[in-house]
Amino acid sequence: MPVLPWSSQLIHLGAALLLLTSFAMLSQRRVLSLVNLFALQGLVLSFSTAAVAYSSGQPHLYVSAGLSLLLKVILLPWILHRLIRRLNVHFDSEPLLNIPTTMLVGILLVVFSFALSQPIAELSTSVARSTLGIALAVVMLSFLMMITRRKAVTQVIGFLAMENGLFFAAMSATHGMPMVVELGVALDVLVGTMILGVFFFQIREQFDSLDLKHLEKLKEE
């Protein structure tokens, strides 16, 4: 096997760390630690973006790296921290699946993502194409987290982690989307988080808790 240039190795390291943080988030029940893990994931994402930018020589990727550093490491975790302090939610209630089972399902999802992305990755010309499987796995794992958790805040963190996975997918497959699209997506994510913040207060005011079991009344009878 040929030795990869150090920048590609760095990208692979970043991808591996990204997957690791996804699994860590899946197993974490403390909400504050979850936010910190999310910030860490953002940091890894931002560094991998910079590494891809360096190795592919695409200057606009530095801008995306800076953007994700600002948004995902500083701004969103700050908003979430504030929300958690003001709402006083620290622990998630018992998840629907226990944690070891969730991890096992997660491993299966990773295998599935790699199988799915194999034919596409071969077509890509990007330096980071081999990490497309990981990007898809991060999306799937965040999806799993949203399904198995019951607190509104954890679902939102899952949602944001999914966006991280998609961002990484865009980067590993195509060196990132055009700038105008990336800015638009970032704006949507930011506005979405703020709206959800407003929403948490509405849920709390109405139900005195952020547990989503109260939100299961609307059903077909």
Place this chain on the structure above:
Amino acid sequence: MELWFLLSLPLIGSLVLALVGARKLAPEINVAFSLATFLAGAALTRRVMVQGPLLLGHEQFFVDPFNVFLVALTAFVGWTTAMFSRPYMRVEETHGRVNSRRLRLYHSMYQLFMFTMLLALLTNNLGLLWVAMEAATLTTVLLVSLYRTAASIEAAWKYFILCGVGIAQALFGTILLYLAAEKVLGAEGSTALLWTHLNAVKGQLEPTVLALAFVFLLVGYGTKVGLAPLHNWLPDAHAEGPTPISAVLSGLLLNVALYAVVRCKILVEGATHSGLAGNLMMGFGLLSVLLAAFFLWRQRDIKRLFGYSSIEHMGIVTFAFGMGGPVANFAALLHMTVHSLTKSAIFFAVGHACQKAGTQVMDDIRGLIVISPTVGWGLMIGTLAILGMPPFGVFTSEFLIITTAMREQPWATPILLLALGVAFAAIFRRVQSMVFGETQLAPLPHPPALVPVFAHLALVLVLGVFIPPALANWYRLAAALIG
């Protein structure tokens, strides 16, 4: 020029309304901005009809007969809904269901929502299309939870999470599309997501990637269209939000989401040269029609009932687009138009009826025709129209779709006919008992706005009896574009 007016008017409107707040004039300002937007839309439509397709703003905006017809429809229904919302929201305020702060949010977000839909329709960039669709979800989430009741908060949460996750799939699909496009068009100058460029080279795009991309795009945007089995958010959001929002969600947002699917289908079909995209759409469409028809029987809430009816009609349109060909596409476009007009008219009538009755439970609404003949007849005629009775436009489009299905996909015809029959019985039996019979309903503090109801129904009637040649020609052009 018209384009900039069209896009900037709702944006300015939302700012102005945020500043004006809940003053007495806010609903009138909302109507005025919506009317101005509609006039700009009409001017743009005229220009496209005279000059043909236009590319504007460094190719970032693209107007062809397909999207300009939806632009005109969106702006028109946006305007009439604003007229309906004027007395409706006043009554809600009198009933104490909203306060002035929330009315400010409502009016401002209403305009912003119109902006996001127009942006989604007009943009040539598939990435921006995604951004606009997500923004459309964000603007309506807080509108669905406007009443802050337990049920409305739950509905809004479900709406946000389901559509958020769904639309994340669409983003992945867009990334895959970009991956395929970049190999052909090159990443420089970022033209690889512009629809017109993609359409020009669609034959060279990698078929496997595009097929996979379409699955993600269909699931993603399909969630917003309300296709079964991803439709769970739709009845809740329709039932719990304010009625003007139900009208624009049903009449406009679903159309815009379907527009996104069809745009992607054109590319994928050109690349794969197979019926995959069409078959997927037909499958999802039929499943939605069938599932919605049977769920209609179990509804007790009138707005949920018509929410399910929207799923059914979107299923029919998706099926027709899936079949493809000039006649089916023509019928699908016509059905989009008449469904949009009829369904919003029904929601207007339903809104007034619920305000009179003080409830949305159908068993408690009786004898509308006695207390208010106009609301009662509006609901009755609207229901007959949506159920596909001749001479209304819905009959024409459904007739065209079914006869085409008999020729092209004979196996699907019995399923469609069964679903339409079941839906007819389910809705008619409910509405009949609401409209006729004894009553104990109270009059409203503000006179209802019934001009929009009858204006919409008159248009649907005209479309059923006689489609003006200019309009028919326009549909034909759009149908040819879709292929």
